[in-house]
Amino acid sequence: MLSSLLFLLLNAVITCVAASTGYHERLFLRPLPQGSLLASFNFVSNETQEAFEQQNFRYFPRSFGQILQHAHARELHLRFSVGRWDAEDWGERPWNGAREGGTGVELWAWVEADNEDEAFARWLTLTNALSGLFCASMNFIDATKTIRPVMAFAPEGPHGNVANLHLLHGTLPHEVVCTENLTPFLKLLPCKGKAGISSLLDGHKLFDASFQTMAIDVRPVCDGAGTDCSVEMEQTVDMVLNVARSKRPQNNPIPRPLPIDQLECDTSKPYNSGDSCYPLKKSTEPSWTLEEVFGRPLKGACPLTEETGDAAHTACIQTEPERTVNANTTGEYTEMKVGSDTIRCYKLPTGSDFDLVLPEQQLTTGLVRPSPPLFAARSINGHGQERGSTQSIIRNPSTTNTVEFVYLESLPWFMKPYLHTLRARLDTTSASPIKETYYRPAIDRKRGTHLELLMTIPPNSTLTLTYDFEKAILRYTEYPPDANRGFDAAPAVIRVLSPNTGDRKGMYIRTTSLLLPLPTPDFSMPYNVIILTSTVMALGFGNIFNLLVRRFVGADEVPVGAGGLKGLVMGKVGRLRALVGM
């Protein structure tokens, strides 16, 4: 509980500093159970509205700013994600999931336009430009992958002054996020990964993480009075590293079996001997240092960050107070302890490397990990490539409060759900949990399915949501090269409305994506099929019209020998003779 409070507090810190102009960054480390480590990087750069409109950018990356202006995007959220957050073990998501995306690429933006079509046109320019900027295939977010959510997303910034905003949302669940997306991401930072906490971001480690998400959020920020607004760009990287795995040296990453003498055996076992060893589960917290885990040193502070105040303490770690954390650097640094010592923040030295060293340690106390408001899992039932049914199981762990949430599904057009088979069952009550439904059915090759449900779950009960769907068979040109792998269906987005977080970011949970095997034709067949089908049709047609256009005469009336081919030929020859004779 305590820690969760502090976590909120930390968010508050960042948001409050965000309101002012300038550039801020913060690294927040949190050891997780089973030797994992959560590292969330957060970079905030502001620009006053005027400066932004006059295109004189200081911290705000010009390339990005110009794209936003050209596409009239007032607020934009871009996500690159890999892996899944293990809520059972790791508890609540960083930023309450507000800075997290579904597997692959997810993008939603509020575009200013007079009508839907213009908005969509601008959306297309936006996606194309972004795909160029981030080396991601966002240009494939076309009409079939774009939806216009109604309840699931709310703008984070105040948009009082701007009328007719259109929210568009698109996902690429199959997109593989990798280093080519990280490099442009770092390029947008003022310190470009050369100094400050961003110097820790190394492709190898980042993409070896068990869970990792990169987020870019652009939103207007105004002070209380609503005057002197500024445009804020927030870049976030959350990653969960497996300490043991990350500590392996770059040149020898293979997890070879430990030498027997380094293996900790359970000596209490009767059979324990030289040749058999029951491995002990380590009870101690593993030792690690920043350099070991991230594979490169933290190169001092980014000179653009403030010199004093909270914002200056850019590297924070949240551990049990008894855990020894040694800062190891040649330059001078200051340590600041927040929230009854569970959070320690360090002001980084400028120009010299900085490292945090945590020794292996036996801990007596542990931090309370706040559990998320909901646990959600989604899977496909049934087998065969013809039809199936989707099953989402959403559990409310809380014993006291009812949870109200919005469930958003954005399905590809070739996955055709039957809404009349939609069933939502609660294991505790028979009352239907569905309060509101928004449904926009798919149209072949034009539009995907868009389903939004407003639902409530009473305390500690489980909701099972199922619906049947049918799989369309596509034209052979519409299949990807790996047709037999199947198609990915985007993760479902769950937005928790109550209990709500104080800030405007909201609380989000995303399920994993689904693999949808479609029936495949034989790709080597086009010519054969055209030939065979045409043959059958020709047989029918020829047979019938042959009967229609010719008339019957008695066999004996036909010219002599007119039996079969020979007769035919003879007849022709005879006629020819006659002609010649004349």
Add this chain to the structure above:
Amino acid sequence: MPLDTEHKLLIFAAAAAVRLVLPAVFPTFPDLLTGRVEVSTPVTSFKRLQEGVFLYTHNVSPYDGGVYHQAPLLLPLFSLLPDPSTYPLATNILYTVVDLLSANAIGQIADSGQNVATRLFTSSRKHLTWSSIAIATGYLFNPFTVATCLARSTSALSNLFILTAMAKAAHGASTTFILALAFAAYLSMHPILLFPPLLVLLYDTRATKTQSKPNVWTFAIAHTLGLAVAIGALLSASAFITGSWDFLAATYGVRLLLPDLTPNVGLWWYFFIEMFDSFREFFLGVFWLHAASYVPGLTIRLHKQPLFVACTLTGVFAIFTPYPSIADAALYLSLVPLFRHLFPLMRYSFLASAAILYASVLGPAFYHLWIYAGSGNANFFYAITLVWSLGLSIILGDSMYAALRDELDVERPELQGKEVRRI
């Protein structure tokens, strides 16, 4: 006669019993059939109809989506029935009644005697027929018909209207004929192609009934206008119900342009899966032209036997339309016995029936291998659809040969039983 009606009642009761008892004994059976691609196509599937009704009753336009492609007037009709998933009986009864009415209609067609003796032509074998009861029985207990009824595919309805149209035409009832045909065309578009032959049939019957034969042109124009009005009324009623004309694109547009390539027993789906994008429109045109081209040819050549032309056209629909199902085949195969007198002249009957039989057994097996076992590929099922279509088209051509041969025997009695050649 009382005996006959007794027979009829008995048979109809038995048929109804089969249709009502089977779902009661095996509750999952109807849904299983509804899921079979051979039985229900995207434009006739009952599950899609349910979806459409659900959206309709929840004020979402069913036509603003890629699932529902069936006629709008079905929506209010089925929204009146109780939910089939909870009370299936009501729906089953409806479909059973539809089948019985169709059987009744087919019986009427047989009774009219138009199949053997029309105004301009009387077969030399006209005594060689089956009673209307026998033919109705053939329809009711045709496994394909039963499957269609249990699967609650809406093609049962269009079959009913087609048969009624034929029956009315054969009995010279203009208005009912026009209405029935209008409904058939409204439900599944292609029956409109039956208008020319049936019009001829109607004209013949009218001419035979009333000695003073009406003027051809006025007759034709009057009925064409009548049909146009009827269809127009239906369409505008639908537009009134759904509140827009979107349904045109979503129903007839889909039938014309084939956006949904779900497999079926026809020839179109795999062809257009494998077709190169640049030629798709061209071949759509060609295929439709091909399907329509049979109407004038048959009507002109066989204008003496309009009923035969109409029946043959139903066969053409069962093979060459974009979304055929075994329901269409059931219709055609139940109409063929009307021409019992042609059987002695048919030549490939065993070949054709064997082909159809094997196709109907191997089809499901191969579909299972492709979709569920994953050990076969699409070509397995495709091959079977080819065999199926081939079998049907052989029956088609063979019966045509027989009909023409039959005409020849009347025109030139001296040729009866002699070998003939086509030149």
Add this chain to the structure above:
Amino acid sequence: MALLSSILALRRHPALIKLPPYLSAFCIVVGIAWLLILPLNEYSRRTYVSENALLPGQVHTYFTGSEHDVFRAYRHEVHALIDRPVEERSKALESIFLEQNLKVSTQKYNYTVSNTTIASENVYAILQGPRADATEALVLIGAWKNMDDEVNNSGVALVLTLARYFKRWSLWSKDIIFLISADSTIGPQAWVDAYHNEHNEEEVESLKIKSGALQGAVAIDYPAGPWGHRYDKLHIVYDGVNGQLPNLDLFNTAVAIADGQMGIQCVIQRMFNHDDTYKERLMTMLRGMISQGLGHATGPHSSFIPYHVDAITLSTVGDGWHDEMTLGRTVESLFRSLNNLLEHLHQSFFFYLLLQSKRFVSIGTYLPSAMLIAVNFSITALALWVKSGKPAEGEEKIASTNPEPSKPATDDKSNSTSPATDTKSPPATEIVKLGDAVTIVPQSSTTTLERPLLLPALLVLTSHAIGLVPLYYFNTHPSTHLRALHLTAANASSILPFVFAWTGYYAPDTPIPTQTFTLIQCFSLLGLGLGLAALATLNFSLSIIIGVLSAPLSFVRRTESNALNILQLGLLAVLNPVMVAQWSSHYLGADLAEVLRLAAVGWRVWGLWTQVVVWVVWFPAWVVGGTIVAGGMF
């Protein structure tokens, strides 16, 4: 046309009328001979891996060193659990998985088959691939009891050790599920049913945690005790339920890794010493066909295959010098290969007969044999139709796509150019009949016309319906009484033909004409041929086995000579499906009662449809055949 008329001339030839029996006999002989030549090099092929992504044996394996000590420890742990109650066992296994930071869950199941309850619990753990997004998963199975009902001590221990070892790797692109099923056939079935949510909630508990679509499954069967046992060869089991087979690529990968990389020789179908002679190959193929034909579950992998999840079981055989770590490295390498897969296995063959671990016959080569045998029935049916005469009635049914009208085809196909002549000039036998038809039909009303076809059709249908009765009883009867039930069935089924024949002759006031019996046999054979042809594509082996066993049905006829009758009846009595079950199980060294129990289990749990084929396709055909012959006795 010239060709057609020549055929016409040929058809008029009386020899043709006598031909069919010889023709169908020829079909059967060729069909069987075909099978016998398959093992030759000319007709079989060497196996090869066609999915490029698999790269079998291209990785270095590291499962050695201290892992061996861990393995020994786990082996002791497992051994200690052998005679503990199920709950305790599950708890212990769960705790081991939990120590390895895996997601663990259990699944209870409780089937009631023929009045006996089968209840136990599966334990499974999910290793979430670090780079995976929960869309795909592989399964590693260690059944607690193997097929011979021994405790799979080392196998389970190996699964535990590998779980711990795999957890350290970061390269998994798919989740890996470690399943410790309570037994080898029912546990996995319950689990895989629940995984696809196609289970019955009363019998099988739903899974609490799931992963993505299953891409492949490998089961380890290594029943060595706590002190280990060095084995000689790997026995790869690959038959699925209902005779469905895994993709050949999976099998080839396993062989390539075990044999090529680890140097363990692989054997199949319990042919433990295979010196690649013709005889050995043939034996292997036949054993494969029998187990495919029976369609029962042959290992933990079998239940996965009907869900289009390719799966195999690796079991150790013999005494040799290979140790557990070699097996572990084999599995490691195999999983590395499967981990490379970009698409679901689809490249290679799904229909094949294996002659040895590196030789196979593909469907194109072997299917004709089954088809020939199926065709022989159709030919006889055709001949019988001709014999039965009066074909015109047959044609009426064409409309409703009935099988009957074979006769018109024979002469129609041939003399297509001159249909009308038939109606007059009576040169050859059938044509007269056709002529008769045309001239007779008019006088008679439809009802009288239909009878000759309707009655046989109905009788054949009823005979098929009767098959449902034994099907029901054999699948629901208490397992203790199955033996007695079988005895009753044997007796009843042997008497049945005589009863039918007797009723056929004496019950109705006017004895049923011979022609009707001919038609009955005709339809029944037609149905049999059709059924077997369709079955050949689903389960080749079952189709050919039944085809061969019921081949005599196309030759038995009703004769007046008692000696011949008794001969025929004796032959049929031996080939009575019930009797076949008796002597075949005796010959294959299986206990009949156990076979029957397994069949019931298969019906209830695995969704086995072998019995359906036997009772609804084969048995009725046999009864009809018997009735025909018995008719001669009266």
